[in-house]
Every structure is written in structure tokens, then in C-alpha cells.
Amino acid sequence: MTRLLRSLFARNIALLVALVALSQVCSLTVLMHYVQTPRIERAAATFANYIDTLGGIVAAAPPDARAAFVERLQARRELPAEAALEPPRSLTTLYRSYQRSTFLAMLRRHLPADVPVRWQIADDRSGGEERLWLRMRVGGEPYWIALAIPEAAHGEGFVSTILLSLALAALATLTAYVIQRHLNRPLDDLARAARHLSAGGQPEPLPVDGPTEIAQVSRAFNQMTDALREAEATRALMLAGISHDIRTPLTKLRLAMAMAVPAGGDQTFVASSENYLDQIDAILQQFMDYAGSGAKEVPVDGDLNALVASLAGDFAGLGHEFELTLGDLPSFPFRPVSTMRLLMNLMQNAVLYGVTGLSVRTWLDADARLACIAIGDRGKGIAADEMEKLKEPFRRGRGGAGHPSGTGLGLAIVERIAKLHGGTLVLRPREGGGTEAVVTMRLG
Known part of the structure; x- marks a missing residue:
């Protein structure tokens, strides 16, 4: 969540939402100040004129017609208990309360001081509608008269305006979200390609037909990947040339030594020399494997x-039994030669450094969609501070009894191949003693 809030996408969306909200607040403020408030004031002035006219008609009525006026206007001597000096206020109807108070204040400003005004809320006794009570004199006697509230004091239309404004703001925010997602897609593609490149893969060229700034970044990334590809090809060609140029004299040297010792002579020197030549050849092969991966x-x-079962059978033929615990793994795409090299390096390390308690386990991590392989031994183990360092190129471990140390590239090759398959290599202590190498590979 914190990572999302710190992203450019989230910040741009927050800025757009803030700008839309600010524009809506400004629009509503202008609407209330220059449209609604003058409208309420005009309604209050018109209503005050209506009351003055009504009061004049009542005052000018002949005495014998006043009773009919009182009955017609439903006037009463006493003010209803539910009629209040000010209309009730509520947070849920904040704007309506504001309109009522503004209307009453402007109405009192236009009416004579001896004409008090009271507001009755809508209930069963008022017939389900709001009323305005005013005190007038009919034949010198004070009467309270109820009048219907003008539409300008309710503000239903303005509530609809606010709802429409909020709907437009939500639409603007959604549109901004869609546009920002569209603009962020090239950046997501760039991040995905960079991760693929860092894992040792060769990403496809990025499109350069987007916005100018992003197109420039994509073009620079494509140029960088082309340069890295050329450097990789040059390095592979150079290593292949070195390997060929060194192996040719090694082969000649092997043949010359075999011919230098007469038949029936001591072959110890030849055997020892060939052993050294085999080690040189193995080192050259590991350099080539590391370069290719x-x-x-x-x-x-x-x-x-x-x-796994096939390789375990090969090692068993050489006298190294691996205990197999194979889980239910689905068929998935992987590089067979590279994966075989990965497994062979780890199994050879287990034989070289662990000697006993050799095992291979596989299982499926369905949640993360990973195939997991653990190759373990019951050797002396590895210090905790050495486990990460051993994955670095040219870091050598100490071989078991009678075994020479390696070139220091085996685990580096394994980690490269694991990353190429979207996974990882982790070295950890094995429960019960020894070491366990755990490799994960993504299921496509």
C-alpha cells in the first residue's frame, strides 16, 4: 500500500482529484453567492410584498366580512406549539437549513417590525408541508395566519444541481484515472522489460510511438539492450575463441605425452598429466557455461x-545414491539443457561437499505458481554469513575429503539459470544437519 501511494500514478490521480474537488468547491461558492442568494432575496422581497398586500386587504375589509376572512385564511388566536422562531438545523440538510435561515432573515428585513414570523416544519399536523406563520391584525385583533413556503426557500433544485455536479466530478475523476492508466502502460512495459533483462533474458524492443518523453526513454532502453546484446555476443565469441585456441594445444599435449612414454613404461606421469588436463578442460567448460547460462x-x-529422476539414476550408477521425494508437479515450459546443468551443479556440490545424506525433493507452490526443488546433504554445513557469498562468481567452498575445490562458478551459474526461469536460489541449513539448496522456477 505504501509503495502504491508513493507511485507517480497515485500522486497524479490524487492531484487530479484535488483539482476536480477544488474546481467543484469554487463553482458551488460562485453559484451560491451570485445565483442562489440573490434568488432567495428576490423571493423574500416578493413574499413580503404579498404579505403587505394581504394585510392591506384584511385591514380594509368591512366589519361584517372580517369573520369570513378569518375563516378563509384559517387564522387562529394562538400560535401552534410546533412553530419555531428559527427552522431546525441539520448536518444532513445543511444547505436547506442555510436557505431557510437566509430566507427568514431577508423576509424580516422587508416586513414591519410588528409582524413576527415563525416557521413550522412539515408533520402530520401541518398536512405534511412546511408553513410560515405571520401575525396580522384583523379588526384590531391579532391573528396568526399560515402561508405556504415559496419554492425558493426549499432548494430542491439546488440539491439536484449539487448531485449532478458530484456526478460530473466522479466522471471527470474516472476519466482522469483511465487516461493516467493509459499513460502509465509504457512505464509498466519498461519496468517489465528491465526486470526481464536483469534476469538474463532478452526483452522485445519497446514501442516508441507513445508520448514524446516516454518514447525517448523507450528508445534509449532499446539502444541499451542492443548494446548489451552486442557486448554479450562479442564476449561469447571471445570465450569460444579462447576455449578453442586453448583446447587445441591441450589435445596436442595429451597426444605428445602419450607418445613420449614407450610402451610398457611407467604410465604414472601420463595419468597424472591427463588428470591436470582434464581439470583445465573442466574449468574452461565452466567458464563457457557461465558466459552462456x-x-x-x-x-x-x-x-x-x-x-530429476534421470539425473539421480546417473549419479546412482556412479555410487552416489540420492533419496528422492518427488511432489506432484505439472508440465511447464523450461530450458531443458540449462535446467539439467542447474541440477547437475547442485547435485555435484552435494556429493563434493556433503558426501552423505544426499536427497532431492520437489513440490508445488500453487499460490505463487512456482515449482520448487531442494537438494540437500548431511555434510558439515555452511556458516550463515557464507551462504550468500558462495553465490558470487569465483567464491570457492572447501571440498570434502579427497576432492579438490571447484572453480567458484557453479552456484553463480545455478542462480543465473534460476533467475532466467523467474525464480531464485536460496542456500539454507538443513533440518537435522547439513545444507539444502532450494531453487524455484516459475510455471510459465
Whole structure:
């Protein structure tokens, strides 16, 4: 939530909402000050003239017709108890209360001081409508007369105006949201492409037909990815050339040593030398694997459990038994050669450093849509502060008894391949002793 509030999208939406709200407040203020208030004042002046005229007619009526006037006007001697000096106020009808108070104040300003005014709210006794009570003299006697409230004092039309204004504000906000989402889409594509690039992939070129500023950023990103692609191709070509140029004299050296020792002679020197040559060849291969890491390999749907079981069978043939606990994994796209290299590196590390208690577990994290693989051993374990460092290139661990240390690229290669599949590599202590390497791979 905090990340969303700090985003440019959320800030722009908040700014647009604030501007729309401010414009609505200003519009309502202008409407009330220059339209509604003068309208109420004109209604109050007209109503006051009407009352003056009515009072004049009543005062000029002949004595024998006054009783008929009193009956016709439903005048009464006593003021109803529900008639109040000021109309009731309520937060739910704030504007209506304002209109009533304004109307009464302006009406009293136009009426004589001896004509008091009272407001009766709508109830059963008033027939379901609001009334205005005024005291007049009929034949010198004071009577209270009820008159209907003019429409200008109610303000139903203005309430409709406010609702319409709020609806337009909501429509403007929704439109701004849609426009901002449209403008943010190229930025989302850029962030997605950058994450794909950082994971070792090759993102598609970004479109450059959007707004000028975003198009410039997309164009610069495309140029950067092209430059990185050329640098990667140059590096791969250079490493391939180095590998070829070194392996050619190594092969000749291997042949020369075999021919230098006569038949029936001591082959110890030859065997020792060939062992060193094999190590050099393995180091060259790891450099090539690290340089490539399978980025150009096309993912295909496959059974990860079958690949794990096949490799475990190969290791069993070499005398290294892995205990398998294979969960129910669906078929999903992965790079088979790269994934085989990932599993082989981790299983070789378990054999080299753990020696005993070798195991492979797989399971499905359905919520995160991840296939999980854990390769463990019962070796001496790894210090907590060393676990992250061992994933760095050229960080070497200490081999088991009789085994040389590696080149320091195995775990770096594994992490690159895991990231290429949208996953991670985590080294952690194994429950019961030893170390466990956990790799996750996204299910497509």
C-alpha cells in the first residue's frame, strides 16, 4: 500500500482529484453567492410584498366580512406549539437549513417590525408541508395566519444541481484515472522489460510511438539492450575463441605425452598429466557455461520430475545414491539443457561437499505458481554469513575429503539459470544437519 501511494500514478490521480474537488468547491461558492442568494432575496422581497398586500386587504375589509376572512385564511388566536422562531438545523440538510435561515432573515428585513414570523416544519399536523406563520391584525385583533413556503426557500433544485455536479466530478475523476492508466502502460512495459533483462533474458524492443518523453526513454532502453546484446555476443565469441585456441594445444599435449612414454613404461606421469588436463578442460567448460547460462535456449514443456529422476539414476550408477521425494508437479515450459546443468551443479556440490545424506525433493507452490526443488546433504554445513557469498562468481567452498575445490562458478551459474526461469536460489541449513539448496522456477 505504501509503495502504491508513493507511485507517480497515485500522486497524479490524487492531484487530479484535488483539482476536480477544488474546481467543484469554487463553482458551488460562485453559484451560491451570485445565483442562489440573490434568488432567495428576490423571493423574500416578493413574499413580503404579498404579505403587505394581504394585510392591506384584511385591514380594509368591512366589519361584517372580517369573520369570513378569518375563516378563509384559517387564522387562529394562538400560535401552534410546533412553530419555531428559527427552522431546525441539520448536518444532513445543511444547505436547506442555510436557505431557510437566509430566507427568514431577508423576509424580516422587508416586513414591519410588528409582524413576527415563525416557521413550522412539515408533520402530520401541518398536512405534511412546511408553513410560515405571520401575525396580522384583523379588526384590531391579532391573528396568526399560515402561508405556504415559496419554492425558493426549499432548494430542491439546488440539491439536484449539487448531485449532478458530484456526478460530473466522479466522471471527470474516472476519466482522469483511465487516461493516467493509459499513460502509465509504457512505464509498466519498461519496468517489465528491465526486470526481464536483469534476469538474463532478452526483452522485445519497446514501442516508441507513445508520448514524446516516454518514447525517448523507450528508445534509449532499446539502444541499451542492443548494446548489451552486442557486448554479450562479442564476449561469447571471445570465450569460444579462447576455449578453442586453448583446447587445441591441450589435445596436442595429451597426444605428445602419450607418445613420449614407450610402451610398457611407467604410465604414472601420463595419468597424472591427463588428470591436470582434464581439470583445465573442466574449468574452461565452466567458464563457457557461465558466459552462456542458457539465455538463448528456447523453453519447452517438460516434466521436471522425470529430469530429476534421470539425473539421480546417473549419479546412482556412479555410487552416489540420492533419496528422492518427488511432489506432484505439472508440465511447464523450461530450458531443458540449462535446467539439467542447474541440477547437475547442485547435485555435484552435494556429493563434493556433503558426501552423505544426499536427497532431492520437489513440490508445488500453487499460490505463487512456482515449482520448487531442494537438494540437500548431511555434510558439515555452511556458516550463515557464507551462504550468500558462495553465490558470487569465483567464491570457492572447501571440498570434502579427497576432492579438490571447484572453480567458484557453479552456484553463480545455478542462480543465473534460476533467475532466467523467474525464480531464485536460496542456500539454507538443513533440518537435522547439513545444507539444502532450494531453487524455484516459475510455471510459465
